[in-house]
Amino acid sequence: METTSSWKAHGGTQGVYRHASSATGTDMHFAVYVPPHDKGAKLPVLWYLSGLTCTHANVMEKGEYRAACAKHGIIFVAPDTSPRGDDVADDDSYDLGQGAGMYVDATxxxxxxxxxMRTYVEDELPGLIGDVFPADMTRQSITGHSMGGHGALTVGLRxxxxxxxxxxxxxxxxTIGAPWGRKSLTAYLGGDEAAWRPYDACALIADGARHPHIRIEQxxxxxxxxxxxxxxxxxxxCAELGQxxxxxxxxxxxxxxxxISSFMADHIAWHAERLKV
Amino acid sequence: METTSSWKAHGGTQGVYRHASSATGTDMHFAVYVPPHDKGAKLPVLWYLSGLTCTHANVMEKGEYRAACAKHGIIFVAPDTSPRGDDVADDDSYDLGQGAGMYVDATxxxxxxxxxMRTYVEDELPGLIGDVFPADMTRQSITGHSMGGHGALTVGLRxxxxxxxxxxxxxxxxTIGAPWGRKSLTAYLGGDEAAWRPYDACALIADGARHPHIRIEQxxxxxxxxxxxxxxxxxxxCAELGQxxxxxxxxxxxxxxxxISSFMADHIAWHAERLKV
Structure with a gap:
């Protein structure tokens, strides 16, 4: 892992990192904010998955999360939204291909x-975060925006x-019931909608997944x-099925x-209550 | 004046506006955040002058000022840093010409x-802000970054x-004692340094200007x-002359x-104490 940028911010460190991902077979960038903390401390982790067209940088520049993460002592991790590179498949539209990975493992x-991207955000990157940063991986929460809100809900429900x-x-x-989802999942997973259900928050709940703490801002x-x-x-x-x-x-x-930035501090405080348990 | 963009943010309105400036003879853009307020209320105004290469947008996206302005009830105004356009003189370097107006009236x-830009930020734009926004122009403060910090100090000391x-x-x-200033003021004002002194914070203080409340973050x-x-x-x-x-x-x-964003809320709270007097 290589540090490509690092800034002191709100008493902690905002960094951007690059590593060779085995999941995607590409170099991947991600952003991590580590708040001020006592030496040797292990801090809870909040994941943030970004939306269509975004990289790790959008929330890092515009998300206004650092003050709240510094206050509550939470590490904030923002992955990229897809593999990237000249030898990586792409599409001219903004909602398919690079910048639009949909947090699925394409078949x-x-x-x-x-x-x-499912394997990347669910398995590979958490392993790296736990190894390299002062993270208590027994205390994680997840959030995201738009396509990344889909990612947060589906990764979390699974x-x-x-x-x-x-x-x-x-x-x-x-994803099954809306055009962005139908377009990209047809491309990444093929036409059998049964294969899409692990990547649809409503379908996951219909199929029995549950979580005690879910909050949506719209x-x-x-x-x-x-x-x-x-x-x-x-x-x-959720009303019908008692979630x-x-x-x-x-x-x-x-x-x-x-x-997002108007309610980011509220979300971080809400996660903080549950991460401190 | 035309509204080019408007977003609800932290309970108020972040807008971007365009108007035909008589000072610069060009169309100028600026950003204004108006926090939530009671109907008919008049709010104090904090000016923010930006640095080299910036437009109104940098602080709007990255400055993290809206939460604090909403908390304290302060309007935040961010002008552009120079006139712009195909028929406006420019230079290939980043520190002269468009994006580098230095808050002077060039001769x-x-x-x-x-x-x-002196006439624009000192006279023309305040008139427009007072006419169009719910602003109490008897309560103004000013801040800025880098070239805009120079702007804030010199506009304020004058x-x-x-x-x-x-x-x-x-x-x-x-400006007299540093390369960015010497380069741009030579171009904009000519070689006689006497003409530069109203555009140099240290020279203004040496020449007798005073202000009871000055704070620097570095x-x-x-x-x-x-x-x-x-x-x-x-x-x-300041030490020598009792400022x-x-x-x-x-x-x-x-x-x-x-x-900047790490200390923006502190600066706004500091200005708020003085604006509420």
Missing amino acids: ETPWAPHYR NPERFRSLSAFSPIVT GGDDEFLAEQLRTGVLRDV DITIHLRPGYDHSYYF | ETPWAPHYR NPERFRSLSAFSPIVT GGDDEFLAEQLRTGVLRDV DITIHLRPGYDHSYYF
Whole structure:
């Protein structure tokens, strides 16, 4: 692992790192904020999965998470959203290929060789974080935005014992039931929707997955809400099947980082309560 | 004035606006954050002047000021750093021309026709802000970064009755005594250094300007500290001439927005104490 950038920030260290990923077969970048802490201390970890077109850098620059992470003593990890490189399959559209990995392990041509973001964020990168940073990997939570909100919910629902709490900003709550999901999962996984169900938060809950702490923040003026995000489908599935969920619909807010940053400190405080248990 | 973008953020409104400036003879963009407030209320104003290469957008995206402005009820105004356009004089270097206006009214060819950033930030834009936003123009303070820290200190020292408090992150404290200043002021104002003194914070204090509330934040690992920023020159001038000043040297911090955002909330709280008087 190589440190490509490092800045002192809010008393801690914001770094960007590069490593050769065995999961994706490419070099991957990720960002980690380590707050000020006592020597030898092990700190809980909050994962943040980013949305379409993003890299590790968007939330690092615009997410306004460092003050809250410094206050609560939480490490913040932001992976990239796909493998990248000249020899990595891509597509001209913004919602498929590089920058749009959807946190799945692809099985289809030409995506299968490198698009293994499930394995990367679920297995490989946690191993590296636990080895290299002062992280207490028995205390993890996860959040994300849009495509990354889908990632946070599905990674979390598949691994409820690993994550103390799951939250999401403006998540894609169903890949099966919305165009972004249908387009990318058809490409990455093929036409059999049974293979998509581990990558659909609503389907996971319908199939029996549960988590005691789920929180959603959704802007009421989000231009993608009705067609792509469909918060109401998750609300109805949870109500029908007895999954507790807290959904805050925030009037006037859109899909941008101006929305995310407005509620980031609240989400971190909410995760902190559960990470300190 | 035209609204080019607007987002709800931290309960208020972050907007970007464009207007035809009579000072510069160009269209100018600026950013304003108006926090949540009671209908009819008039709020104090904090000006933020940006550094070399920046537009209004850098601090808007990376400055982490909105939470503190919402908490204290302060309007935050971020102008651009120069006139811009195909018919506006420019230079290939990053520290002269577009993006590097230095907050001066240029007198030299080819800069004089459009490079009138002193008049723009000191006279024209305050008039517009007072007319269009719910601003109490009897309560203003000013801050800025690097070239914009120079701007904040010099605008503030020339107008001590207008600004309750002056602060700066990593400011250029002397244009006469540092390469960035010497290069740009030679170009904009010609070779007679007497004409530069209203645009040099240390010279203004030496020539008698005073302000009761000045605060500087300076990163100890700032790569520009020794040659370009020269905080110690200001410290010594203030000590010699009896100008009170608070200078915080922050070990380990550099010149970036990771430094600015780490102390932005502190600066806003400090200005808020003085704006509420």
